[in-house]
Amino acid sequence: xxxxxxxxxxxxxxxxxxxxxxxxxxxxxxxxxxxxxxxxxxxxxxxxxxxxxxxxxxxxxxxxxxxxxxxxxxxxxxxxxxxxxxxxxxxxxxxxxxxxxxxxxxxxxxxxxxxxxxxxxxxxxxxxxxxxxxxxxxxxxxxxxxxxxxxxxxxxxxxxxxxxxxxxxxxxxxxxxxxxxxxxxxxxxxxxxxxxx
Numbered sequence: 001x002x003x004x005x006x007x008x009x010x011x012x013x014x015x016x017x018x019x020x021x022x023x024x025x026x027x028x029x030x031x032x033x034x035x036x037x038x039x040x041x042x043x044x045x046x047x048x049x050x051x052x053x054x055x056x057x058x059x060x061x062x063x064x065x066x067x068x069x070x071x072x073x074x075x076x077x078x079x080x081x082x083x084x085x086x087x088x089x090x091x092x093x094x095x096x097x098x099x100x101x102x103x104x105x106x107x108x109x110x111x112x113x114x115x116x117x118x119x120x121x122x123x124x125x126x127x128x129x130x131x132x133x134x135x136x137x138x139x140x141x142x143x144x145x146x147x148x149x150x151x152x153x154x155x156x157x158x159x160x161x162x163x164x165x166x167x168x169x170x171x172x173x174x175x176x177x178x179x180x181x182x183x184x185x186x187x188x189x190x191x192x193x194x195x196x197x
Contacts, residue, residue, distance in 0.1 A: 001087045001097060002042045004098050004144025005084070005094045006143055008029065008084070010027055010080075012026055012079045020064050022062050022072075024043075024062055025057050028056060028058060029056065032050065032058065033053065037051065037053070039085070042083065043083060044142050045140070048066075049061070082143060082167050084142055096144050101181060102181050105177045105178060106123060106154060107176070107177055107178075108121070108173065108175060109153065111172065116161040117164075120157050121151065121154065121155075122156070123154045124180065130190075132182065138155070138182060139181035140157065140178050142179070143163060145157045
């Protein structure tokens with residue numbers, strides 16, 4: 001479990017392609033040691049297992065299922081990745097409960113600058129759009145945000161200057177893909193209601 005509050009980032013240093021996945025190497029100043037091997041790390045919102053850590057290089061394995069559901073299908077060396085360690089019992093939750101189970105990707109449709117903040121519009125597959133609720137939480141590249149408006153093709157979010165400063169959302173441009181995890185409560189409630197009807 002994660003809460004979508006980002007304090008650490010990393011840079012993709014190496015990608016080893018396999019027949020059924022990839023090995024991903026991310027360099028970061030996040031404080032991890034051999035004791036953390038096997039733990040879950042949110043990488044741009046995707047829950048990945050830490051395989052090794054050498055000289056601040058973190059190694060993860062991504063299966064084809066993860067690659068196909070996320071923006072990692074277009075991952076390249078030099079990409080900036082938002083990182084979050086899993087929650088510890090008793091830790092303050094400033095964002096919302098996130099699993100790191102990415103539902104899909106969304107495409108940037110438009111970015112508007114409003115003073116120091118940004119309004120970002122996304123296009124999303126209609127299969128997932130039906131689960132979006134105005135003012136509900138949503139996870140974008142591992143960042144906990146609020147849906148300000150549901151649109152015909154997707155949704156909008158406001159990103160404040162502090163969030164832009166600490167995350168890779170500041171690098172987004174039109175037509176970029178982002179990882180999306182829809183609020184788990186929205187999904188479960190909708191599934192429960194549909195099964196009742």
